[in-house]
Amino acid sequence: MLHLDRLCYQQDGFSLAADLKIAAGDLVAVIGPSGGGKSTLLNGIAGFLVPRTGRVLWAGQPMPDHPGERPLSILFQDHNLFPHLTVLDNVAIGLRPDMRLSASQKAQAVAALDQVGLGDKAMSYPRDLSGGQQGRAGLARVLLRQRPLLLLDEPFAALGPALKDEMLELTRQIVQEAGITALMVTHDPQDALSFAQYAILVAEGQAQAPVPIGPLFDEPPLALQTYLGRRAP
Amino acid sequence: MLRIVLGGVVLIALLIFSLGTALVVGLHGRGLAALNGADWSAVKFTLWQASLSAFLSIAMAIPVARALARQVFPGRQALITLLGAPFILPVIVGVLGLLAVFGRAGWISAALQWAGFAKLSIYGAPGVILAHVFFNLPLVTRLLLQAWAAIPAERFRVAESLGAAPWAYFRLIEWPMLRATVPGAFLLVFLLCLTSFVVALAVGGGPRGTTIELAIYQAFRLDFDLGKAASLALVQFTICGVVSLLAFLVPLPQTDGLGLDRVVQRLDGPQHRFADGLWISAAGAFLVLPLGAVLMRGLRHMLELPPQILAASVTSLTIAFASTALCLAMALSLSLAFARRGSLARSLAEASGILGLASSPLVVGTGLFVLIFPYAQPMTFALPITASVNAMMALPFALRVLMPAVQEAYGDYLHLRLSLGMGRWIWMIRILGPRLRRPIGFSAGLAAALSMGDLGVIALFADPDLQTLPLMLYRLMGAYRMDQAAATAVVLVVQSLLLFWMFDRGGRGHAAFG
Numbered sequence: 222m223l224h225l226d227r228l229c230y231q232q233d234g235f236s237l238a239a240d241l242k243i244a245a246g247d248l249v250a251v252i253g254p255s256g257g258g259k260s261t262l263l264n265g266i267a268g269f270l271v272p273r274t275g276r277v278l279w280a281g282q283p284m285p286d287h288p289g290e291r292p293l294s295i296l297f298q299d300h301n302l303f304p305h306l307t308v309l310d311n312v313a314i315g316l317r318p319d320m321r322l323s324a325s326q327k328a329q330a331v332a333a334l335d336q337v338g339l340g341d342k343a344m345s346y347p348r349d350l351s352g353g354q355q356g357r358a359g360l361a362r363v364l365l366r367q368r369p370l371l372l373l374d375e376p377f378a379a380l381g382p383a384l385k386d387e388m389l390e391l392t393r394q395i396v397q398e399a400g401i402t403a404l405m406v407t408h409d410p411q412d413a414l415s416f417a418q419y420a421i422l423v424a425e426g427q428a429q430a431p432v433p434i435g436p437l438f439d440e441p442p443l444a445l446q447t448y449l450g451r452r453a454p
Numbered sequence: 455m456l457r458i459v460l461g462g463v464v465l466i467a468l469l470i471f472s473l474g475t476a477l478v479v480g481l482h483g484r485g486l487a488a489l490n491g492a493d494w495s496a497v498k499f500t501l502w503q504a505s506l507s508a509f510l511s512i513a514m515a516i517p518v519a520r521a522l523a524r525q526v527f528p529g530r531q532a533l534i535t536l537l538g539a540p541f542i543l544p545v546i547v548g549v550l551g552l553l554a555v556f557g558r559a560g561w562i563s564a565a566l567q568w569a570g571f572a573k574l575s576i577y578g579a580p581g582v583i584l585a586h587v588f589f590n591l592p593l594v595t596r597l598l599l600q601a602w603a604a605i606p607a608e609r610f611r612v613a614e615s616l617g618a619a620p621w622a623y624f625r626l627i628e629w630p631m632l633r634a635t636v637p638g639a640f641l642l643v644f645l646l647c648l649t650s651f652v653v654a655l656a657v658g659g660g661p662r663g664t665t666i667e668l669a670i671y672q673a674f675r676l677d678f679d680l681g682k683a684a685s686l687a688l689v690q691f692t693i694c695g696v697v698s699l700l701a702f703l704v705p706l707p708q709t710d711g712l713g714l715d716r717v718v719q720r721l722d723g724p725q726h727r728f729a730d731g732l733w734i735s736a737a738g739a740f741l742v743l744p745l746g747a748v749l750m751r752g753l754r755h756m757l758e759l760p761p762q763i764l765a766a767s768v769t770s771l772t773i774a775f776a777s778t779a780l781c782l783a784m785a786l787s788l789s790l791a792f793a794r795r796g797s798l799a800r801s802l803a804e805a806s807g808i809l810g811l812a813s814s815p816l817v818v819g820t821g822l823f824v825l826i827f828p829y830a831q832p833m834t835f836a837l838p839i840t841a842s843v844n845a846m847m848a849l850p851f852a853l854r855v856l857m858p859a860v861q862e863a864y865g866d867y868l869h870l871r872l873s874l875g876m877g878r879w880i881w882m883i884r885i886l887g888p889r890l891r892r893p894i895g896f897s898a899g900l901a902a903a904l905s906m907g908d909l910g911v912i913a914l915f916a917d918p919d920l921q922t923l924p925l926m927l928y929r930l931m932g933a934y935r936m937d938q939a940a941a942t943a944v945v946l947v948v949q950s951l952l953l954f955w956m957f958d959r960g961g962r963g964h965a966a967f968g
Contacts, residue, residue: 269611289617300608305630318618318626 223266223370223402225428228275230265237261239428240275241421243402245369248393249431250413251406253423254448259406262421262428263372266404267295279370289318293370294363298378301359302347308358309334309343315362333361337391353384360388360395371396373405389416410438410449424448461791461803464784468806471846472813475821476691482824483684493682495661496669497689503579503665504647507586508640511594514587515639516632518737519598521730524723533738534599537592540741542900542954544907545652546924547943549585550931551744552576553657554751556584559936561747578663585653590643592741597642601635602628641701648694649814652909656928666690670816674914680824687817698812702805752944755937760930763945766921770906770946773841773922774953777905778898780845785852785897793860803857807850815843815910823914836915840922844905851904852897859893860886895961899954906950923949 223243230237237258243249251259264270266277268288277284284291294315302311306320313322313330322330334340337357347355356377363371377388393416396403404421407413413420419431424444441449522534540548555561556576563573576584605627613626654668664672666686673683723730792803822839826832832839863886871881909924916925923946930939 264611267611267615269614287617288611288615291615293615295611295615297608297611300606301612303609303612303626303630306626314616314618314622314626318613318616318622320622320625 222278222280224278224281225266226276226278228265228277229273230261230270231273232261232270235261236273236426237265237423237428238426239265241428241430243404243419243431245280245402246397246400247419247431248396248403248417249405249419249421250417250434251404251421251423251428252408252410252413252445252448255408257424258426258428259423260374262423263295263374263404263406266370267291267293267372291370292368293372294366294368295372295374296359296363296376298375301362302355304347306346307343308339308345308347308350311347311358312361312365315366330361330365333365334358336364336395337361352380353388356380356388357391360392363401364395364399367399369401371401371403373403375406375408378408385412386415392416414438457787457790460787464787464791465802465806468784468809468846468849471818471842472809475818475825476688476813478821478824479684479687479691479817482681483688484681485685486689488682488685489689492661492664493669493686496664496666496686497693499579499662500648500665500667500690501693503582503586504644507583507590507647508643510583510587511590511643512636512640514737515591515594515598517729517733518591519595519602520628521726521733522595522599523602525727525730525734526723527734533734534596536738536741537596539745540589540592542903542907542950543589543745544909544924544927544943544946544950545585545589545650546656546907546909546927546931547748547947548588548744549653549656550927550939550943551746551748552581552585552588554747554940555744556581561743577657578660581657582653582663582665585657586643586647586650588740588744589650589653590646591737594639594643595737597639598632598635601631605631637704638701641697641704645694645697645701645811648697649812651814651816651913652924652928655909655913656931666693667814667816670814670820671914674816674820674823680820680827683820684824687814687820690814691817694812694814694817698808701808701812702801748940748943749947751937752940752942755941756944758938759941759945760926760938762921762926763923763942766923766926767945767949769837769920770922770924770949771953773837773844773912774902774905776838776841777844777848778901778957780842781848781852781901782894782898784845784849785856786894788853789856789860793857794864800857803853807853810846810849813846815847815908816914818843818846819911819914833915833917833920836912836917836920839915840908840912841905843911844908845901847908847910848897848901848904851900855893855897855900856890859890863889892961895958898961899957902953902957903950906953907946 222245225239225241228239235258239262251262253259261270265272268284268286268291279292302308306314309330310320312333313320313327316322316326316330331340331343334343337360339354339357339361342350342354342358347358350358359376373392376392377385380388389412392403395401405413405416407416414434417434420434420437421431422429422437422442422445437445522530553560553576556574557563558573558575560574567573609627613623618626649667651665651667651671654663654665655671658664658668666689670683670686670690673679673686788803788806792799819839823832826835867885867889871885876885907924909922909928912922912925913928923942927939927942927946930942
């Protein structure tokens, strides 16, 4: 279980408060207006921000301070891959950031690439991949790392609708098979509905506790109504 | 059509000024046979000092830039702005400052003497290299800082969330950036040290401290051996030509000052705080102390300024304004003519800018002297020649700023213009003008300040009655009238910075349009 225990982050005069729990294995969408604090929440959980008060707990234990020691992987919209490394190395750094892989670790990395359908692209460079393939390479790294929590900061937002749906579905499969808990920041209510079971509404510096996503969209509270306008799904 | 003609005219004028003068020099020289052993050791020394200066500048700029990239502290922005100052600081003033700290009568010598050691002497090779590092360390630091700031924040976060140790961190993020940036930076500094003249004039000299430029000057002014000066100029031109060809293959880094205020929030800041603090303080002191020393001394002796300061100021300002106007006219013509053409035309325009960077003022000066001498007294043309050569030297920097701005303006608005059916003049005056106002102001400021502080061709051509501020400062130093020299330095620095500020400020004008 992920437990945000009376957390408060403060950054450049902006503050975000969160006090909530997410059960292990849940898929949760993080929604809300721009500037409301969605990315701040994710960066806080990832360990890039130091909280002013409160703690982030995983399975009842406070998470370590350093982002690299936290039990999680993170995928951004962009720049997940290093342009000067091959696809294989980009995935392998998920296990060994210094790229000194044993034979079995290398086999694991190749297997992860196979699993996302990029087995033949191992020696290519990111510039030779399409947007969807770059997303797949990022997912292969997530697979390889086997961390129980995945944070997605508007992933695939630059892809076209069909490709984006495909990538979300792939992510969903991978995450559910591995029993990973996932938090996904998104702007698109449709993405939230198709990916997640629960939603956290972040608005005006406050992250609400997660609620089942269907009912939330059926009867949106005022803050969500304002955000959605007439585009409620 | 008009644009192409204007651009072509400027390009041809540039070719005549750089390659044409070199050709004249080549025909007039007595070939390599005219060069003796001392001349060849000048060639060796030139290459050696330029390599070492470039190496040291970069080796020290890397830790300083990294420290500035990952630490946040009060005064950080001011320090970064200050790093831009040596670029527009008159070289002779910088040298005077370095002498005040490192010279025989400087602070360090005084401290050494007090402690019972020998005084420091930086004349010759050490002084040349010290001064070149003083001027280029800040330049490279800014280039690298920009490259660091351009790394997407996500990349740092990916590396951190993977738990990369310092060495892996370096391999993932910093090594690729340095590999892409350092070769260009090295060539840029190498080229600047190859063609720098004032430093060698002021602290160089002697068998192990004479550069080719200084040797040309000496052959010219002391021996009046025009043939030998021409032979040396040919060697200088050949070396610069080869290096520029290399520079053309390795893209030189951009030298504008944009995007420097961004600090990527990095978690490795705190653990390096102490070492970073040391680098930043050392670099800051190395920059601030020499300048502070000159300005303080100068301010104390302002009343002893010789009366000629007024005439020298007027001459310097006249040259600066003429050279700025010429430089802007050339840069705008080239940008408008070539910015929207294919990549071949653009590389042609870029190459013409590199010509300005690679041409040595003394080679151009020698060529013009040889051309004019049979028909008239070259000294009478000292002012127009200085103004045009200065304009050409500032051109590469103006092009670096203007060319992308013109490209962007066309890229962003050309379709809108066409769909609105906007005429050429409305487009120029209402759209292009305001969009270019800021880069024009900035490049005009650069051109004016560079010309203000120049002491190249004018030293070659000037008769004793003609004074510019840098020339007057150099002559006062030569006469060991250091108090008056420092006071002159104050006047020169104030005028240079004021000119830069005035133009740059004018370009910012209505911030709303910025």
